[in-house]
Structure formats: C-alpha cells, structure tokens
Amino acid sequence: AQKITQTQPGMFVQEKEAVTLDCTYDTSDQSYGLFWYKQPSSGEMIFLIYQGSYDEQNATEGRYSLNFQKARKSANLVISASQLGDSAMYFCAMTYLTGNQFYFGTGTSLTVIP
Amino acid sequence: DTEVTQTPKHLVMGMTNKKSLKCEQHMGHRAMYWYKQKAKKPPELMFVYSYEKLSINESVPSRFSPECPNSSLLNLHLHALQPEDSALYLCASSHTRTGFGYTFGSGTRLTVV
Numbered sequence: 001a002q003k004i005t006q007t008q009p010g011m012f013v014q015e016k017e018a019v020t021l022d023c024t025y026d027t028s029d030q031s032y033g034l035f036w037y038k039q040p041s042s043g044e045m046i047f048l049i050y051q052g053s054y055d056e057q058n059a060t061e062g063r064y065s066l067n068f069q070k071a072r073k074s075a076n077l078v079i080s081a082s083q084l085g086d087s088a089m090y091f092c093a094m095t096y097l098t099g100n101q102f103y104f105g106t107g108t109s110l111t112v113i114p
Numbered sequence: 115d116t117e118v119t120q121t122p123k124h125l126v127m128g129m130t131n132k133k134s135l136k137c138e139q140h141m142g143h144r145a146m147y148w149y150k151q152k153a154k155k156p157p158e159l160m161f162v163y164s165y166e167k168l169s170i171n172e173s174v175p176s177r178f179s180p181e182c183p184n185s186s187l188l189n190l191h192l193h194a195l196q197p198e199d200s201a202l203y204l205c206a207s208s209h210t211r212t213g214f215g216y217t218f219g220s221g222t223r224l225t226v227v
Contacts, residue, residue, distance in 0.1 A: 035216070043202045045157070045218035091156055095216065101170070102206075102216065104156035 003027065004092050006105035013082045014113050020067070021077040021108045023092035031097040034075040036066065039107075040088040048090075051075055052097075082112045120205050120219035128227055129195060135222045137188040137205030143217075146188040148180060149204040151221075157204055163188060164210055195226045 005024045013019035025034065036048040051059045051066045059066040067076040079086055092105040118139045127133050137146065145164050149157035162170035163182040171180075177199075179191040188205060202223050208216040 037218075042220070043151075043204075043223060044220040045204060045206075047217070089154065101159060101162070102157075107154070107156055109154070 003103040004094055004105035006092055006108050008108045009106070010109045010111070012111050012113055013079075013086075015084060016081055018078060018080045019082055019110065021079070021090050021092075021110065023075045023077065023105055025073050025075060025092075025094050027073070027094070027096075029096055033095050033097060034066070034068070035093040035095070035102075036064070036075075036077045037091045037093060038086075038088045039091065045091075049077065079110075084112050084114060086110060087112045118205055118207050118217050118219035120203075120222050122222060123220065124223050124225075126225045126227060127192065127195065129197075131195075132191070132193045134192065135190040135203055135205075135224075137190075137207075137219055138186055139207040139217070140186055141207065141217065142185075143207035143209055144185060145208045145210045146182060147206040147208075148188070148190050149206065151202045151204055153202075161190075192224075195224075197226050200225045 003026050007022055032053045034051045038046045038048050049059050049061045049064045049066050051068045058068050063080045065078045067078055087110060089107045089109050091107045094103045121136045125133060147162050148160040150160055151157040159172050160174045161180045166182045166185060177194050181189040202221045204221045205219040
C-alpha cells in the first residue's frame with residue numbers, strides 16, 4: 001500500500017511567488033519522521049526539511065516551511081519567494097523512528113518561470 | 115565530515131563487464147543503503163546494511179552484489195548487467211534508527227551498453 005502520496009506530478013510557479021507542494025501519508029504508527037528532498041537534474045538528493053511526528057511546531061528552514069497537519073496526515077512543503085534554481089523534482093518521504101527504511105512519494109516536478 | 119561520497123560519478127559499461135560502485139562516509143553511521151533510481155521516479159531501495167551485515171535485500175538480481183568491508187565503506191559489484199539496469203545509483207547512510215542524519219550521496223549515473 002502506498003504510504004506517501006504526492007498528487008501533483010508537475011507544478012509551475014512564477015519567480016518570487018510562493019508555492020505549496022502537497023504530501024499526504026498513511027500510517028497508524030505514532031513515531032515517524034517526514035522529510036522533503038530536492039533533486040535537480042544533476043541527480044543529487046538534497047535534504048530540505050524534517051518534521052518529527054512529536055514536533056508541535058511546524059519545521060522551517062530558510063525559505064522552506066513544512067505545513068504539518070497531523071490529524072489530516074499531511075506534510076505540505078511551502079517554498080516562499082521562488083527562485084529559478086528551485087526548478088527540480090521534489091520528493092516527500094517518511095521513515096519510522098524504530099526502523100531504517102525510507103518510503104518515498106512519487107515526486108513533484110517544479111518549474112519556476114521567470 | 116557530513117558527506118556521503120560516491121565514486122565514480124558516471125560509469126559506462128558493457129554487458130559483459132565487471133565494475134564496482136563505491137560509497138564512503140565518515141559520520142559514524144552504522145546503517146548504509148543502496149538505491150536505484152530511474153528518471154522522474156522515486157528511488158527504489160535495493161539493499162540495507164546494518165552494522166556491516168546485510169539486513170535487507172529487496173529481491174535484487176544476483177548480478178548486483180553488495181559488500182560492506184567496514185563501517186565506513188559500501189560497495190556495489192556489477193556483473194553481466196542489462197541495458198535496463200541503466201539508472202542513477204544512490205548510496206545513503208544513517209544512524210541505525212533512521213530519522214536522524216539520513217544522508218544521500220550524489221549518485222553514480224550508470225549506463226549499460
């Protein structure tokens with residue numbers, strides 16, 4: 001069963017605008033972590049932001065913030081003030097804190113338009 | 115040192131060749147992983163090593179042979195590959211309880227001709 005769902009295969013955003021990438025997850029476990037990674041065409045998987053299931057505050061890292069709604073099981077990534085260099089694939093991922101496997105979503109391809 | 119280093123970055127090999135991919139980390143992580151990724155798709159887990167022992171093999175064909183000679187090094191030996199094995203191969207490492215320090219290498223882009 002799919003544990004991570006990203007429903008937006010492709011997204012476009014105007015430079016300097018904000019964009020939200022959707023991610024929902026499916027688990028009955030209480031201890032888990034949620035990640036967002038950026039993967040440019042070069043292939044490197046770049047860590048962006050992390051949210052633990054027990055974290056009460058939404059995670060923020062510079063222009064990235066994670067809108068964590070635990071009851072709805074969603075962990076959307078918000079990128080503020082988009083830049084051309086933000087054009088890439090974005091993957092949402094989940095891991096259980098007692099295991100060592102990552103579950104990836106199918107990814108969202110973001111294109112920033114000048 | 116907070117990096118996972120993968121070599122080579124690019125590799126072209128024939129179907130009868132034998133080659134190896136190398137992955138190294140010096141973060142004290144005791145779990146290391148190999149992933150295979152096709153274009154525009156998420157990474158697919160191949161192998162997991164925990165404390166230098168193979169703990170997960172996701173039904174990977176035997177033409178891929180992993181090896182973990184020590185806690186810092188992970189190899190993937192390749193033999194008799196098929197063109198459909200062409201992909202980006204990513205290595206990652208983490209503390210044995212993931213959620214902490216999960217770090218990816220920059221990958222090896224493999225082309226089988």
